[in-house]
Amino acid sequence: MNLNIKYFGLLTEVTLCSEETVPFSKATVSELLDLLFEKHPDLKNKDFQVALNNEIVSKDTLITANELALLPPFSGG
């Protein structure tokens, strides 16, 4: 299936896009992350949480929808 991945904050500076579509044939969030790390090696050094269908989920969650987002913490004020 094709997943739509949204990037927030400084992650867009690593991926050079705010959104992309990625073909995915495996099962879990961490398997998706392995794929994204291959595509964008610098993502590996960044802190972020993953949202699946607008809900923050853990890395072992099964991907059951196509909308994902990678969200880093912000500290500015």
Place this chain on the structure above:
Amino acid sequence: MSRYSRHIVLQEVGQEGQNKLSQAKVLVIGAGGLGCPVLQYLAAAGVGTIGVVDFDVVDISNLQRQILFGTSSLGINKALAAKTRLEDLNPTITINTYPEKLTSDNALELFKPYDIIVDGTDNFATRYLINDAAVITNKPIVYGAIYKFEGQISVFNYQNGPSYRCLFPNPPEEGAIANCSEIGVLGVLPGIIGTMQANEVIKIILGFDGVLSGKLLCYNARTTEVSTLKISKSKNEFENITALKNTYTQRSCKTQVKEISIENALKKDRIQFIDVREYHEQPQLDLPNCMHIPLSRLEQDQNKVNLKNTNILFCQYGIRSKTAVEILQRHEITNCYSLKGGAVAILDHLKINI
């Protein structure tokens, strides 16, 4: 007409709601980009007791977004300067100022007399301190944070809802995130995010439904896109917090690492080379003015570093020495550089020049 007539005519607020506002006590941490609009709207709304915590002074580069201040506030402590403006805006309320840093020593005492805590800080260390202190004292946090054109807002620890650590359990790795105003921010962005924080504070005080708890709102000022992400509560993140840690390491923008080439390093006065490789690493270099403090011992041996020298830290290739510089900078040892290319670059330089 009274000061609050536009509130009182609202059926959902009324005199009863206005009384709730005047009885409320809100502590705002940070009177910067986020804190200024929060303070302005809470004071205008008649929140009866407002505390302001900020150790910093007003700088001219603040005026682009910190709307409580003017040129007459330059050099004045932000909490005190904010009070001057807020008292003019609304002399009927009480403003308590705390011109000091929020620390593990004062946080719990400061939080105690207040009903709601507003996080308007600009660094992770204070954000985690606020989270833990609010969990211990059982106070809701109205959270806001910004990065360039984007902002995040949420209400944590509200009516048994999730905390900041349920979203981001631990602070990012050292140096992983540039997190300061020096990277730039669109001035109006903290205005928008801070105003939304003020709105959440007022909703909590008035007892409205739909408080932004268990959700993180993400706003992008360039695209005007809003995403709301659900956050689940993690019990561990509450049960693990029984006391504050001694230190919440400051990981602010001021720890930007200065790098230097061997050629430029040799032009400096009072050079002190510091080899931060472990003792067994080869090749050993026979350099004048060189001491050896392995990275693994630097934290405890940082007092061996002479502040008056220009300290040139090197490892094998110039990677670990950057971490070493960060460690020294945290101990206020700022006159230090990470040597580009490390020991390898020194050897190359010696070969060419001997």
